[in-house]
Amino acid sequence: MAKRTQEERNSGFYAETAERMGRSDRTAFKERDSLKAFHYAYEKAPGYKKFLEGRGVDPGAVKNIDDFSKLPVLKKNMMPERHQNNPPFGGFLAVPVEKLKRIYVSPGPIYDPEGRKEDYWGLRKCLYNAGFRPGDIVMNTFSYHLTPAGIFLDEACNGIGCVTVPTGVGNTEIQAKTMAGLKINGYIGVPSFLMSLIKKMEELGHDTAKGLSMEIALVAGEILSPSLRKGLNDYGIIVRQAYITAELGGVAYECPQENGMHISDDLYIEICDPVTGEPLPAGSIGEVVVTDFSNECYPLVRYGTGDLSVLDEGECLCGRTSYKLKGIMGRADEVTKIKGMFVHPRQIDEAAAKFSGEIEKIRVVVTRSGVTDMMTVEIQLKHGVAGTDTLKTAIDEKIRESTKLRGNTVFVAEIPEGSKKIEDKRKWD
Ligand SMILES: [Zn+2]
Structure with a gap:
């Protein structure tokens, strides 16, 4: 099969009308369907009804999107317990079990039901819009058992006309040989494993400089660092992420x-305060809170x-x-709230990455002065690097960019071994 150009992969829409819907139509549609999904779940899923009743929610009073946004957040980390207390689905299944197509076992343990609707998981558009096209020969390296990822993506590939090669996890050498032997041009899996496969091919004597058949990858389940993306791009591979x-x-x-x-x-x-469940202003970091409009089996x-x-x-x-x-x-559960903003260790790392030549170690120490949070950014410099005012200002600036907070950078001789990236020393008593 002829190679597809990057232009071919980068143009077109899977469902153009829906994807390019006007912003005001989109808002109206979202508001209407969120309320519909709420009332459906309340009526059909006894576990959800019970959850709301336990929190004193009157469903009749939920009339608009503002009311909707005050509904309690149903936390994922509470679901295993709910499932165990009322097996097997915690009362969240809204159809008889015999209507299902599959039941996946996920860590928890928790059972995730799948209905019979076509493209049930809505993954075809993810693949197509990421750049996969009919006829691609796709190696799917997600596991096919005891986790849904393998079958999810396999079905979606077939749904848009790709050929799948279900290889699952591990067996790097066999996979590298398969990649070469079948001239595979699509990859699905975690990004680091794709790089391992390419390195293994090189080890086995394939001259990757002459060009790989691999053209497109959809990666998930792992952070894709800019350097890894660039490394894969250098082999001529488009790399796109999905959540x-x-x-x-x-x-x-x-x-x-x-x-x-x-x-x-x-x-x-909605991006919400992980503690109160209140929606946060655009641009803030917070918990991803999702309402699914179209899942009639397991409405969330x-x-x-x-x-x-x-x-x-x-x-x-x-x-x-x-x-x-x-x-x-x-x-x-890894965030710390500082001056009313959530800060994650990764935001600190993101800022530090801009100074990879200067910074050996970084940590943020949070203290309190009266009622005000103080954020001190401790920097242990690399050997021979001088802690100048210019460097201090530059670090302050990057910290402010990544956390939206003003901190005070100080250079220290040593950050203790094993200390946390964000050290919270505030006393609350
Ligand atoms: Zn876009």
Whole structure:
């Protein structure tokens, strides 16, 4: 099969009308469907009804999107317990079990039901809009058992006309040989494993400088660092990320702009305070809270994924109008609230990465002066690097960019071994 040009892979829409819906139509549709999803879940899923009743919610009083945003967040980390207390689905299944197509076992343990609707997990658009095209021969390296990822993506590949080679996890040498032997041009899996496969091919004597058959990769389940993306791009591979979860399927995907992940058109996403569940202003880091408009088997409303992200409401040059998530920035239980803003260790690392030649170690120490939080950024410099005022100002600046907070950079001789990236020394008594 002839190679596809990057232009071919970067143009076109999977479902143009939905993806380019006007912003005001989109808002109206989201509001209407969120309320519909809420009332459906309340009526059909006894576990959800019980959850709301336990929190004194009167469903009749939920009339508009403001009421909706005050509904309690159903936390993902509480689901295993709910499932165990009322097996097997915690009362969240809204159809008889015999209507299902599959039941996935995920860590927890938790059972994730799948209905019979075509493209149930909404992953076809993720693949297509990421750049996969009919006829691609795709190696799917996600596991096919005891986790849904393998089958999710396998079905989606077939749904858009790709050929799948289900290889699952591990067996690097066999996989590298398969990649060469079948002239595989598509990859699905974690990004680091793709690089391992290429290195293994080189070890086995393949001259990758002459060009790989591999053209397109959809990666998920692991942070894609800019350097790894660049390394894979250098082999001629387009690398796009997706945010996929076991109970929601395709939540968001990267478009050719590679600058954030577009939210699926059939989901409503709020970025919320992980503690109170209140929606946060655009641009803040917070928990991804999802409402699924179209899952009639297992309706999820204001479902707290525990993942952290930032919402980008800007317009994307690709023409899609859905908001974007600026990557997944860690877990909600790892954040620290400083001056009312959530800060994740990764934001600190992000700032430090800009000074890889100067900074040996970094940590943020949070203290309190009266009622005010103080953020001190401790820097242990690399041997021979001078702690100048210019460097201090530059670090302050990058910390402010990544955390939206003003800190005070100090150079220290040594940051103690094993200390946390964000050391919270505030006393609350
Ligand atoms: Zn876009």
